[in-house]
Amino acid sequence: MGGLFRISHSKVQSFDRCRKQYWYRHVSGLEPPAPPPPTPPGVIGTGVHRAMKFLCQTGDADDGRNELDAYLRMPAHECAGPGTEAYAAAFQMFENGCQAHDTIIAQRSWAELDTWIARPGDGVTLQARIDRADRLGPLAWQVIDWKTGRWDMDEIVDAQLDLGHVVVRVTKQLPAAAEVTAIAWNLRNGRRRIRALRRSDAVATIRRFVGIARRIQETTEFEATPSGACGFCEWRPQCPDAARAEAGEIEWLEDDEPELPAGASEEDIPAELP
Numbered sequence: 715m716g717g718l719f720r721i722s723h724s725k726v727q728s729f730d731r732c733r734k735q736y737w738y739r740h741v742s743g744l745e746p747p748a749p750p751p752p753t754p755p756g757v758i759g760t761g762v763h764r765a766m767k768f769l770c771q772t773g774d775a776d777d778g779r780n781e782l783d784a785y786l787r788m789p790a791h792e793c794a795g796p797g798t799e800a801y802a803a804a805f806q807m808f809e810n811g812c813q814a815h816d817t818i819i820a821q822r823s824w825a826e827l828d829t830w831i832a833r834p835g836d837g838v839t840l841q842a843r844i845d846r847a848d849r850l851g852p853l854a855w856q857v858i859d860w861k862t863g864r865w866d867m868d869e870i871v872d873a874q875l876d877l878g879h880v881v882v883r884v885t886k887q888l889p890a891a892a893e894v895t896a897i898a899w900n901l902r903n904g905r906r907r908i909r910a911l912r913r914s915d916a917v918a919t920i921r922r923f924v925g926i927a928r929r930i931q932e933t934t935e936f937e938a939t940p941s942g943a944c945g946f947c948e949w950r951p952q953c954p955d956a957a958r959a960e961a962g963e964i965e966w967l968e969d970d971e972p973e974l975p976a977g978a979s980e981e982d983i984p985a986e987l988p
């Protein structure tokens with residue numbers, strides 16, 4: 715895939731959130747900072763996803779429970795270790811996941827499909843993954859993205875589901891008439907966001923991502939957009955823009971120079987009377 719521009723959901727999210735972050739991550743060539751210490755939500759999310767993967771692979775809930783327990787007992791994950799609220803929450807989410815799993819009547823299931831779709835003519839490779847795929851019938855498929863957070867932005871979830879749809883349609887070479895139900899399934903609160911997708915939707919998704927890739931490649935200015943997302947940005951400790959925003963530094967607010975009318979230059983300002 716040498717020479718093709720790689721695009722993924724996370725790359726697009728970073729570009730839309732803050733171009734400076736995108737620059738740090740994908741353009742600067744700087745060594746990434748050491749990852750921050752694990753947090754309970756992060757450990758829960760990874761642990762539950764691993765457990766759900768094992769459950770899908772073997773169909774035995776104990777395989778998932780054993781993996782989740784071993785993952786949470788790792789010293790590095792003590793913030794969600796046994797006896798903590800996070801540990802109990804992780805197991806409750808996995809039990810919710812077991813109930814979800816039991817409702818799925820599938821001919822065959824796959825855990826964590828991960829793929830790329832090369833578009834040499836467009837100079838782009840689209841990378842994508844989905845947590846689970848199920849063949850429900852010859853022309854009926856389902857993909858699932860497990861969620862463990864307290865809330866998700868619908869627009870971002872939909873983009874993830876659209877990519878998951880492309881993943882299953884490409885990797886399993888679905889016939890044109892196949893329909894795919896794409897579900898974002900929250901194991902914390904049971905909320906399900908469902909999209910019913912056809913092959914024309916996959917074509918539209920690929921076209922959209924190729925267009926976004928082109929826009930990113932044409933970008934030459936990577937301005938910072940400090941926001942609440944800075945708290946989750948690994949570059950925060952060395953980002954001067956975030957530091958300035960947090961310190962409340964707005965240079966023009968303190969500036970007592972007179973503002974020039976549109977089209978005027980400094981020479982147009984009348985000299986002060988003696």
Ligand code: SF4
Nearest residue numbers: 732735944947953956
């Ligand atoms: S810390 Fe904030 S402003 Fe700086 S790169 Fe990260 S997201 Fe952008």
